[in-house]
Amino acid sequence: MQTFAKKRLEIVIEHPARKGLATILDAQKVTGYSVLPVIAGSGKYGPWDEAGQVTSAEGMVMFICIVDPTHIDRVIEAVYPFIQLRKAIMTVSDVQVVRGERF
Amino acid sequence: MQTFAKKRLEIVIEHPARKGLATILDAQKVTGYSVLPVIAGSGKYGPWDEAGQVTSAEGMVMFICIVDPTHIDRVIEAVYPFIQLRKAIMTVSDVQVVRGERF
Amino acid sequence: MQTFAKKRLEIVIEHPARKGLATILDAQKVTGYSVLPVIAGSGKYGPWDEAGQVTSAEGMVMFICIVDPTHIDRVIEAVYPFIQLRKAIMTVSDVQVVRGERF
């Protein structure tokens, strides 16, 4: 089956910044994104766990966004200043999709 | 450590189609798959959020399935007609594994 | 925007082994990791589902760990003996990051 090369943007970011990141992605006219829960992790400030929180203010979520390679630079540049200030990690990888025109 | 090239199939699909997709994957004799929750997202019909639902009928889940490169085409061809009708996105990427014979 | 090549380690492992895996990763001085819930899956022993459990002893979680390519072999070698005994799958893939010095 014919496939098309796309980019997969993966961003782990703190919960309260969720709305802000979504707004930025929407403004970049990405065709969509999915948000997954993150229940624990570790970073500069040591480990954290959902169980040790009364509020999701400290929790994190993961955004996954499939983007056309021609747009990826623009999207990254739009997202970067926002996540730079925050607890967040962003990675980009290569993926293949079947419905190329969809993204 | 020696590693082996495999394919990573990632499918975000609506919750009610979960059983159907699992049946198709099982029929393709994949060695296994994992299902992760998706709590929010955005697509053609705008943003949605788990919090805005009384029922998981609208929610989505993510399947991850590690497949041997020799089988990937067959698996994609089996899955494609099912997801084409539905709210779903499917991507394929390259991964390395240590236990090559496992998949 | 300039990007740097890193490795993305993805490990699906049973819930009770979570603490053990975290301890091993910490000992390898990875800069961090994120843990995502897995709600269902299928493998050698057939399908399982969170809904069919009174205890999370049977459930699984997914670790994602972004690692510098110079460390990936060491990390895999440290993790491998631990996951070999257990229900677990581990994959490695290539990703790009913007803040290269962070990992």
Added chain:
Amino acid sequence: MSFFELALGNILSPVVLFFMLGVGAALARSDLSVPEAVAKTLALFLMMSIGLKGGVEVAKQGMSAMLVWTIVAGAALSFLLPIIAYALLRATTGLDAVNAAAVSAHYGSISAVTLAAGIDVLSRVGLVAEGYMVAVAAVMETPAIICALLLARRAAPKAAGASTAELVREASLNGSVIALVGSFFIGWIVGPDGLKPVAPLFIDLFRGVLCIFLLDMGLVAGRGLARAGKHLDMRLLAFGIAMPLISGAIAAFIAAAIGLSVGGTMIFITLAASASYIAAPAAMRIALPEAEPAIYLTLSLGVTFPFNLTLGLPLYLMAAQYLRG
């Protein structure tokens, strides 16, 4: 009591006020929410509570031959209503066949929370329905879904994503149906004495839990309404209010023909007038994946449910009192 008094008393009850709070919070874009796991459990609790009460009622009153008639009538009505809904949708709105069929499934099937709210309205005026109405509710859930699928198949032979047999299995083993029917039989077996030790949970907390659940329903309905503009036009909105009145009217005459009590009549009308928002959407995603959920969910949850909850229920009560009082 006049309709105005009844409706006002209903709208000013905690249950409806919490629903309105939810709608308001959603429209104001507050982040207030009831976690999904909890909402599911509250729904399960309401089913268990309704089922147990119905079963205990049957244990007290004994079984009546009318049960059979009511169940047959309920099943038939559930199968019939989608045909009316489908015809109406095709005649008066621009909806295509697949979407019209999907919407019609919702209006033939029932909403258990509307039932719970109906029971609450009854109890506020000191009435109860026949205990077996719970079994009738369970029976009315599925036929509409089958009928809608047949309608869609006739109109768009390729639209179906699942076989009828699969769908019947799926719909009749739906968790909320099982909880309702199972609790009904448990209530029947254990009777009033067996209920006593669990009554502090399943009876005393019923109304309070209904408040929290309706707060959540209000949030969902409100969020749906906020997006309604995109998916609904005036004709669809009108359908969302006209259809329950039509279903209710038909049900009222059937109830009178069978000879149900005032309470039973009110509940039978409520079941017919209510639109499913759990079983039917899930079944439609499997059976008619091309149908757009935003249409049927917004219509069922954002239009018909609020209408029934605020104005519909007191109206159905008055109709029942008028017909059977």
Added chain:
Amino acid sequence: MSFFELALGNILSPVVLFFMLGVGAALARSDLSVPEAVAKTLALFLMMSIGLKGGVEVAKQGMSAMLVWTIVAGAALSFLLPIIAYALLRATTGLDAVNAAAVSAHYGSISAVTLAAGIDVLSRVGLVAEGYMVAVAAVMETPAIICALLLARRAAPKAAGASTAELVREASLNGSVIALVGSFFIGWIVGPDGLKPVAPLFIDLFRGVLCIFLLDMGLVAGRGLARAGKHLDMRLLAFGIAMPLISGAIAAFIAAAIGLSVGGTMIFITLAASASYIAAPAAMRIALPEAEPAIYLTLSLGVTFPFNLTLGLPLYLMAAQYLRG
């Protein structure tokens, strides 16, 4: 009352009927489920409730020297039972050493929900156990796990995935043990007067919550049973029923020797006869990762738990009445 009457009364109680509803729904492959977050909270609630009641009981009755003996006997029994279970498994079933050790841990340790159901059975005949039985239950959770690990180490020196010290820490800081023991001490400190303001939650709702929790247990047990064919043969099934009877018989004689009351004897038997399904499985995944969870979980949850809940508990009550009545 004859055993038959007792057993029937037990099986027709809401608590057991909801368990059966769960089993039935699971076997019929319904999607009915209690969300995991809620199930965990209900389990926590049951621990808090049992703990508080036990503590208040001790506050009322005062401490007795028998407490020390019962705790020592409980700990010893928990350490001893895995040896019997292991020997029995190796002699009568084909299970390998590691799996036999893992299973034996479950039968030495205890199931808090079986305890809750036992307390419910007692209360239905108007009896209570010594308040400190809660402390005994907590003490019986861990020794079996240690013993099983030692058994596995002897047989398969490389099987162990964790040190004994690690495991003792892990098992004795297990959330449900802490909740149980902590609530016990809180109940003891605040006494009957302090309990009053929280009684509407922790006392009055106990049985209703037990119903919902057992519905969930039934769903899980049913799903386990549906897969049991793959993992269990007749010999393992027989073990799952014989072992609680053996443990219970030993416990009965110890209880008589110590001089526990009828209620206390019944609970001591119940603890011994119950098989862990939370603490032990988690510990086994850490300590003996090679053991197959499908075996020990199906046996404990799918065979022994349903047996205890339906027939075991009335039997243990009769035995206690016979021995100590």
Added chain:
Amino acid sequence: MSFFELALGNILSPVVLFFMLGVGAALARSDLSVPEAVAKTLALFLMMSIGLKGGVEVAKQGMSAMLVWTIVAGAALSFLLPIIAYALLRATTGLDAVNAAAVSAHYGSISAVTLAAGIDVLSRVGLVAEGYMVAVAAVMETPAIICALLLARRAAPKAAGASTAELVREASLNGSVIALVGSFFIGWIVGPDGLKPVAPLFIDLFRGVLCIFLLDMGLVAGRGLARAGKHLDMRLLAFGIAMPLISGAIAAFIAAAIGLSVGGTMIFITLAASASYIAAPAAMRIALPEAEPAIYLTLSLGVTFPFNLTLGLPLYLMAAQYLRG
């Protein structure tokens, strides 16, 4: 009653003992936990319960002109306290401007669970506060957040991650504020008679639910304390205890000036002395992303909350009795 007796009675209440159990379990690294979805729901329940009770109280007592004064005073106090906190932090601790501003937002804003515990302490001595204190609590949540943002902007113009307008919207539509205020109005509308059918849930279970919630708060506070060494030094710890005393003292004089009852005074002091741990942290992550959450959360949850719960509340009650008794 002497302060010693009051404090001891408070510390030995189930509510506080469960908090301590949580702290102990966390420090011992037990895996005991309350799932997040449930904790959120319990918090929502507490808001609904407090709101309803306050509203019904107002329905009984009628509205008083003092309401306006108390609300104005509460808003002003909430705006003023961060300035004091900020100055104190900058003068006595090494905290930089952005972190000092973030911490100060927490101390000006309020903690609804501290309010719930305060109401519980009052009810134990047979007192109630003015019903409208609930509205005062809601009003005090936001001004502190705005003030802190202005402070941060002055000191570090580039630190802000969000506009003031955005933030006001965000903070005042915060789910817990909406639930509190909404339930307050619902209670007011339905009055004592309307409350009755939902009282078994919202009134009778209040204290029991508070126990479970405080167990969870204890777990979180304990886990925070375990890491506190890294983030807090003696000067910050001292601030976490001194600041509520300062806020409380100011509030006490304002309450006396307005003429609040003993109960109202105690609650007003409690609100001022409490430190936010839900609204403020979320707002700070949006508005001041550079501020370190470990500092403000540990201080608010790990130091000030336990202090208020154990020693603060009885102290505030005594102060209120002394001033207004």
